[in-house]
Every structure is written in C-alpha cells, then in structure tokens.
Amino acid sequence: xxxxxxxxxxxxxxxxxxxxxxxxxxxxxxxxxxxxxxxxxxxxxxxxxxxxxxxxxxxxxxxxxxxxxxxxxxxxxxxxxxxxxxxxxxxxxxxxxxxxxxxxxxxxxxxxxxxxxxxxxxxxxxxxxxxxxxxxxxxxxxxxxxxxxxxxxxxxxxxxxxxxxxxxxxxxxxxxxxxxxxxxxxxxxxxxxxxxxxxxxxxxxxxxxxxxxxxxxxxxxxxxxxxxxxxxxxxxxxxxxxxxxxxxxxxxxxxxxxxxxxxxxxxxxxxxxxxxxxxxxxxxxxxxxxxxxxxxxxxxxxxxxxxxxxxxxxxxxxxxxxxxxxxxxxxxxxxxxxxxxxxxxxxxxxxxxxxxxxxxxxxxxxxxxxxxxxxxxxxxxxxxx
Numbered sequence: 001x002x003x004x005x006x007x008x009x010x011x012x013x014x015x016x017x018x019x020x021x022x023x024x025x026x027x028x029x030x031x032x033x034x035x036x037x038x039x040x041x042x043x044x045x046x047x048x049x050x051x052x053x054x055x056x057x058x059x060x061x062x063x064x065x066x067x068x069x070x071x072x073x074x075x076x077x078x079x080x081x082x083x084x085x086x087x088x089x090x091x092x093x094x095x096x097x098x099x100x101x102x103x104x105x106x107x108x109x110x111x112x113x114x115x116x117x118x119x120x121x122x123x124x125x126x127x128x129x130x131x132x133x134x135x136x137x138x139x140x141x142x143x144x145x146x147x148x149x150x151x152x153x154x155x156x157x158x159x160x161x162x163x164x165x166x167x168x169x170x171x172x173x174x175x176x177x178x179x180x181x182x183x184x185x186x187x188x189x190x191x192x193x194x195x196x197x198x199x200x201x202x203x204x205x206x207x208x209x210x211x212x213x214x215x216x217x218x219x220x221x222x223x224x225x226x227x228x229x230x231x232x233x234x235x236x237x238x239x240x241x242x243x244x245x246x247x248x249x250x251x252x253x254x255x256x257x258x259x260x261x262x263x264x265x266x267x268x269x270x271x272x273x274x275x276x277x278x279x280x281x282x283x284x285x286x287x288x289x290x291x292x293x294x295x296x297x298x299x300x301x302x303x304x305x306x307x308x309x310x311x312x313x314x315x316x317x318x319x320x321x322x323x324x325x326x327x328x329x330x331x332x333x334x335x336x337x338x339x340x341x342x343x344x345x346x347x348x349x350x351x352x353x354x355x356x357x358x359x360x361x362x363x364x365x366x367x368x369x370x371x372x373x374x375x376x377x378x379x380x381x382x383x384x385x
Contacts, residue, residue: 039373040364041357042350044214044242044324045286047364053247056285057278066281071272072097073263080240080280081251083287088215088236089227090253094262095280097271099213100129102237102252105265107174108137109258110207110234114173116140118159120151123178124211136269142172149179149187149321153196160204175201177233178211180218185358186323188218198232210236213250214323216243220294221323234258240283243290243362249279290363297365298324300373307374311381330356334384341380347373 040047048056060066067075077095085093096102103125107117117133119126121143125133133139142159145151156175163170175197179189201208210233212218212226219226230236235254240246252259266272305316305326315329330338335352342349346368349357365373 037367038346038348038364039368040348040362041359042348043360043362044217044239045245045362047348048245053282056282060281060285065285066277068277069275069280071274072266072276075280076277076284077280080284083284084238084240084251085253087226087287088212088238088251088253089230090236090255092256092259093251093253094259094266095276096237096250096252096266097248097273097276097279099124099211099237099239099250100132101266101269101271102250103176103209103211104129104133104137104269105262106209106235106237106252106254107133107139107176109262109265110209111137111139111173114171116142116163116170116172117174117176118142118144118151118156118172119176120144120149120178120181121146122148122181122183123176124182124213125176125178127183149181149184150189150193151197153193153200156197156200160206172206174207174209176209176211178213180214180323182213185319185325185327186214186217186360187319188222188321188323190321191222191224194229195232208233208235212236213239214242216290217294217323220291220298240279243294244283244286246279246283249276249283293363293366294324294361297363298361300365300370301326301359301361303370304374304377308377308381311378313381324361326359326361328356328359333381337384338380341383342376345376345380347376347380 036049036052038047057066065076067079069075069077072095081093081095085091096105107125111117115138117139119141122145126141126143133141144155144159160172163172177189177194177197179194180186181189198208210229212229215226215229215236215238219229226238230253235252235258237250237252240249240251263272308314309316313331313333317327317329319325335356339349339352339357350360
C-alpha cells in the first residue's frame with residue numbers, strides 16, 4: 001500500500017473520530033490538542049489521537065510496511081500472526097477483532113463436548129461478557145476464587161472430582177487463567193501456582209487457556225518471557241490494542257492443529273472483517289521494542305514515586321503481586337485541582353477515588369524525562385497548596 005492510496009482513509013479517521021481517543025470515550029478538552037506530548041496514567045498503551053494514528057499509518061505505508069489483507073487473512077495480518085505466534089511460544093496464531101472473541105473461540109474449540117470450564121470468579125470472561133460463552137456456545141462456566149486474583153489447585157481438584165462422580169459422570173474440559181487480572185488492578189497470577197495448575201491439567205487430560213490480554217506487561221515485571229507463559233497452556237491470547245496501540249484487535253495462539261481453519265468460526269461469529277491492516281500494521285510497529293521501552297518507563301515511574309513521597313501528603317501504594325498499576329494516596333490535597341494542574345502540564349490522570357488516584361504506567365512516560373515528570377507533579381502539589 002502506498003501513501004496516495006491511503007490519504008482518503010487518513011482523512012476519514014481524522015474527521016469521524018476527532019473527539020475520540022482510540023480507546024473510546026471523549027477526550028478531555030484540556031488534553032485533546034497535546035496528545036503527542038502527554039504522559040498518560042490512564043491507558044495501557046500510548047494514547048494516540050486520530051491524527052497521530054493516521055500519520056503513523058501513512059508513515060508505514062510510505063515505508064512499504066503495509067500489505068493489505070483480504071477479510072482478515074493474508075498480508076500484514078499474516079505477518080502479525082506469525083510474529084506473535086513466535087513471541088507467545090506457539091506454532092500458529094489467528095487474528096481476532098476483540099479479546100472477548102479470542103477467549104470465546106479458545107474455550108469453545110478446546111472444550112469440544114466437555115463443556116465445563118473452570119476459571120477465576122474475577123475473570124473478564126465470567127464477569128464482563130454478558131454470559132456470551134454460555135449463551136452462544138453452551139459452555140458451563142465454573143467460577144472459583146471469589147473476589148480474589150487467583151484460584152487454588154485444591155479448589156480445582158475438588159470441582160474435577162465432583163464432576164467425575166456426579167449422578168451423570170462428566171469431565172471438565174478446560175481450565176482458563178487470566179493474568180494480570182483487570183478487575184483486581186492488574187494483579188498477577190503467581191507463576192508457581194500457574195505452573196502447578198497447568199501441570200495438573202496435562203496429567204488429567206484437561207485443556208488450558210491463558211487470557212493474557214496484558215501478558216507483555218506481566219513479562220516485563222516478572223522477567224519471564226511471553227513464550228514461557230505461552231508454552232504452559234494449550235492456547236493463549238493477547239490484546240494488540242492494550243500495549244501495542246492498535247485501534248482494536250487480538251491474537252489467539254496455539255498449535256497448527258488448533259488454529260487450522262479457525263477463520264471459518266471467526267466468520268460464523270460475524271467477525272470476518274474485510275480489512276484489518278490498520279490494526280495489524282500499528283501493532284507490529286510497536287511490538288518488538290515494547291518490553292524494553294516499558295522497562296525504561298517503569299524506571300522513570302520508580303524515580304517519580306520515590307521523589308513525590310518526600311512530600312508527607314503523598315504515598316505510593318503498590319498492590320500485592322501487582323504489575324503496572326499503583327495507587328497514589330493524597331492527604332490534604334484537593335484531588336480535582338491537582339488533576340487539573342497536572343493536565344495543564346501535559347499529564348493525564350484517571351478519575352479520582354476516595355483517597356487518590358490509580359496510576360497506570362505505560363510507555364507514554366518516555367515522552368518526558370523522569371525529572372520533567374517529577375517536576376510537574378511537585379509544581380502541581382505546590383499550586384494547589
């Protein structure tokens with residue numbers, strides 16, 4: 001694809017979404033015109049404006065890095081699938097337009113006729129998909145670990161045993177683990193527990209799936225690469241719109257046998273999108289350098305946390321087994337005025353809670369030096385008194 005073929009699309013992107021960021025929702029007016037300079041503590045990835053997104057696609061087109069796909073197959077989409085399969089320790093992968101569909105396709109195909117699926121009670125699949133797996137694929141989801149990040153092997157063993165010994169003997173088909181867990185402030189499922197559960201599943205002929213929407217964040221914090229996590233499971237998925245700044249999309253990885261003709265089921269669910277190269281090309285642009293860029297961003301964040309806690313009104317609270325989210329507790333500081341003061345300095349915070357703000361670290365930290373970010377926080381605290 002060449003620039004001249006892309007100009008019209010760039011205009012459409014800018015015109016149709018001028019007041020929306022690529023994650024959905026209206027951009028606060030104070031930050032709408034400075035997106036390229038903003039350090040963002042709200043999103044998983046870099047908050048690209050529609051203009052920035054279009055310009056990046058034009059740049060990639062000029063460099064000959066965009067080969068168009070046909071109904072989500074071939075071209076740069078195939079490049080994306082091959083790259084992520086390797087990164088996730090799998091033979092093959094398939095593009096999906098959303099993580100919700102990626103998880104659904106994995107559980108549906110892995111389960112087969114063994115329709116009981118064990119997963120965390122706090123998981124995205126159980127809590128946030130409107131019983132889609134139950135309604136559309138007749139899966140029986142069994143949630144464990146009430147209001148916690150993890151479920152235990154003992155809980156799983158009990159369910160497997162009861163399932164096998166029922167009046168009608170049945171078999172658990174799939175064990176699914178989400179990590180990090182979004183509803184638990186992206187706290188991570190402990191590696192040793194994950195390993196024990198997947199080993200148990202293999203020994204008992206139970207399939208396993210990893211909901212790794214933010215898997216690369218986890219790897220950056222644990223030092224365990226995505227492929228090591230991926231090889232523990234039969235299938236794994238990661239989002240390309242979380243860390244890698246695509247407007248939408250996900251990758252579902254597994255064996256070649258698992259992914260063979262999976263695009264037919266994707267189409268059956270209405271997801272055979274005619275062209276998804278604008279998603280795939282952007283994700284490929286960011287993926288190879290992402291972990292190193294994130295580590296650099298986290299170093300800056302650690303410097304910030306150390307410096308602002310020298311003011312007794314500020315305290316950084318890290319979550320147990322946490323990843324990229326921390327909580328900034330504020331004492332005797334007006335939270336709205338503080339947020340507004342930072343917005344004037346090109347730093348964006350989420351909506352406050354009762355005691356302060358959750359800060360989500362991402363590679364937008366690399367848009368400023370650690371000293372510049374810290375200085376802005378200190379200036380904002382001084383401004384609000």
